[in-house]
Amino acid sequence: MVPPSLLILVLAYSALLISPAVSLTCSSQKFTKNQVYPNCLDLPSLSSYLHFSYDASNTTLSVAFIATPSKSGGWIAWAINPKATGMAGSQSLVAYKNSSTGVAVVHTYDVSSYGSIVPKELSFETWDRSAESGSDGSLIIFAKIKVPADLATKGTVNQVWQVGPSVGEDGTLGKHDFAAANLQSKGTLDLKNGQSSSSSGGDSRLKKKNVSFPSF
Ligand SMILES: *[C@@H]1O[C@H](CO)[C@@H](O)[C@H](O)[C@H]1NC(C)=O
Ligand SMILES: *[C@@H]1O[C@H](CO)[C@@H](O)[C@H](O)[C@H]1NC(C)=O
Ligand SMILES: *[C@@H]1O[C@H](CO)[C@@H](O)[C@H](O)[C@H]1NC(C)=O
Secondary structure, eight states, rough: OOOOHHHHHHHHHHHHHHHHGOOSGGOOOOOOOOOOOOOEESSSSOOEEHHHHHEETTEEEEEEEEOOSSSOOEEEEEESSOSSSTTTEEEHHHEEOTTTTEEEEEEEEEEETTTEEOOOOOSSOOEEEEEEOOOOEEEEEEEEEEEHHHHHHEEEEEEEEEEEEBBOTTBBBOOOOHHHHHOEEEEHHHHHHHHOOEEOOOHHHHHHTTTTOOOO
16 A cells, blocks of 8 residues: 555656656757757747847847658758748748758748749848758758848747658659648747747638648
8 A cells, every 4th residue: 555645755756757848849959060059949830949049249040940851851941031921932941851962951942922932042141051860850950040130120030930741853842731730830039039939820811812832
């Protein structure tokens, strides 16, 4: 017979064991080159993580975005949308593993509209771009971004992220899923306080128009 006091102790201990669930997953993620970012966020959908630092003196944002393509051989993307909250207009960093070389690469895409997703330089400066692949199938996008002055003044940027299943020989991105998680993967990134809010339920403007997402 277990004494009641011991039982309470055991229950209290289990509660302690469970409580780490509220702590961030991202804070346990380490980088192979020991890069350090003071802020990290467990993004609210697609099991994605953003590590970042922001230097307000020169409006430079350094990011490491971690996600796992929806299928092996797929892609991940992280974007700033300078003018809107959804995908259209997103200035995107996309990573995938080149199937012939096995090397993870980053490319930039300007999602000017839902029908036009083309590899392109972004509307703001980015540098130190690189990608890494993890043994668990995840990919990481590293980049530094010169945040445009108007967004820097506001102190927040609209971020969008996505994962997809495949990449064509010519770099064409295979369509991502249309599940709720894929449509809710956007939010506001607070540059100064390191906190993020995500829009729940998606963009009502887009819902009304019932647009579909052709591919990222
Ligand atoms: C801003 O300053 C940081 C160091 O604090 C530096 O790494 C970065 O390259 C600078 N950005 C620009 C655009 O000069
Ligand atoms: C993969 O790498 C090869 C060799 O560098 C290159 O020719 C090809 O365009 C790359 N493919 C993609 C999809 O990036
Ligand atoms: C949106 O389009 C889909 C597919 O064409 C359709 O099944 C759905 O009913 C539409 N929703 C609205 C709100 O119009």
